[in-house]
Amino acid sequence: MQLPNDLRLALERSLRGIAPKQLATVAAELSARYREGHARDQATFLRTPQDVSAYTATRMPATWAAAYAALHATARRQPDWQPCSHLDIGAGPGTAAWAATAIWPTLERISLLERDAIMIKLGREFAAQAQSAALRSASWTQADLAGQWQVPPHDLVTLAYVLGELPQSKHSALVERLWSVTGATLVIIEPGTPRGFELLRAVRAQLIAAGAHILAPCPHAAACPMANGDWCHFSQRIERTKIHRAIKGAELGYEDEKFSYVAVSRQPAGPIAARVLRHPQSQPGRIGLELCTLAGLQQRTVTKRDPGWREARGLDWGDELLPNEEQ
Numbered sequence: 001m002q003l004p005n006d007l008r009l010a011l012e013r014s015l016r017g018i019a020p021k022q023l024a025t026v027a028a029e030l031s032a033r034y035r036e037g038h039a040r041d042q043a044t045f046l047r048t049p050q051d052v053s054a055y056t057a058t059r060m061p062a063t064w065a066a067a068y069a070a071l072h073a074t075a076r077r078q079p080d081w082q083p084c085s086h087l088d089i090g091a092g093p094g095t096a097a098w099a100a101t102a103i104w105p106t107l108e109r110i111s112l113l114e115r116d117a118i119m120i121k122l123g124r125e126f127a128a129q130a131q132s133a134a135l136r137s138a139s140w141t142q143a144d145l146a147g148q149w150q151v152p153p154h155d156l157v158t159l160a161y162v163l164g165e166l167p168q169s170k171h172s173a174l175v176e177r178l179w180s181v182t183g184a185t186l187v188i189i190e191p192g193t194p195r196g197f198e199l200l201r202a203v204r205a206q207l208i209a210a211g212a213h214i215l216a217p218c219p220h221a222a223a224c225p226m227a228n229g230d231w232c233h234f235s236q237r238i239e240r241t242k243i244h245r246a247i248k249g250a251e252l253g254y255e256d257e258k259f260s261y262v263a264v265s266r267q268p269a270g271p272i273a274a275r276v277l278r279h280p281q282s283q284p285g286r287i288g289l290e291l292c293t294l295a296g297l298q299q300r301t302v303t304k305r306d307p308g309w310r311e312a313r314g315l316d317w318g319d320e321l322l323p324n325e326e327q
């Protein structure tokens with residue numbers, strides 16, 4: 001997967017005037033601060049506009065890819081749904097809105113809420129260069145989620161890579177608030193780590209109790225069957241651009257972003273039978289699948305002789321199996 005051209009160009013333009021060496025130094029300092037645990041306190045993590053540009057250049061491609069993958073899976077569950085409005089909370093440079101317009105080009109109205117003024121400035125600069133008219137005319141609001149903020153309901157609401165930055169004691173009230181402003185569909189994304197997954201497991205239970213219908217990734221609304229330290233997460237590969245490689249000092253031409261997510265809706269969607277939880281293991285004549293199913297976690301082996309062989313060959317990590325595709 002590649003970043004859309006307009007976003008790639010906007011990212012590259014934002015780095016003009018900063019020498020690649022300087023960017024690499026800023027990015028290395030950011031990595032060190034991240035490892036020291038400052039990432040959850042943005043005031044000490046991103047200190048200058050250059051920090052924000054370097055951070056955005058290194059992280060936005062991957063978080064865009066994760067948001068795209070989560071929204072794509074959401075769209076597959078309700079193929080006739082065309083949202084008109086999108087609200088992105090903790091928007092950063094507008095990553096989830098860029099992903100949403102790539103999935104639903106018919107979006108007309110985008111609202112972004114973000115605390116950090118430098119992020120908003122950068123996000124506005126990016127959005128001004130977007131092909132999407134909705135992104136170009138998006139409304140940005142500077143607000144602290146911990147304080148007062150008022151927004152009308154929107155068809156699609158997203159919260160991407162934000163929950164883990166907030167004190168856990170605030171999660172439940174925030175999720176309740178997000179659901180109250182969700183006209184149709186709410187998607188929450190976190191890093192694909194044990195912690196990200198645990199936060200989402202609690203969010204999922206809360207939303208189900210509030211009457212939300214699970215769209216993805218779960219094939220059911222029963223208690224999450226993940227156990228023994230395992231965690232439900234997915235992976236999206238994104239190509240690195242030249243400048244991205246230079247900043248990261250990376251050799252590989254791509255990176256794999258691990259993410260966890262939950263997507264819920266006010267309307268039930270058609271049933272799915274299972275979700276693929278790992279890369280399918282292909283061997284000559286057989287494919288091993290690790291699935292979350294209506295009956296819990298299952299390991300399944302599909303052989304060439306099975307009726308589901310053709311479908312199994314086309315499956316990838318994160319895909320859903322429809323009831324008639326079950327082996």
Ligand SMILES: C[S@@+](CC[C@H](N)C(=O)[O-])C[C@H]1O[C@@H](n2cnc3c(N)ncnc32)[C@H](O)[C@@H]1O
Nearest residue numbers: 063090091092095114115116144145146160161
């Ligand atoms: C890791 S970034 C993710 C940005 C974007 N959603 C993405 O996926 O790329 C987290 C964002 O949440 C914002 N944020 C964190 N705490 C916030 C709060 N209390 N109120 C508003 N925004 C907040 C930060 O300023 C930052 O832009």
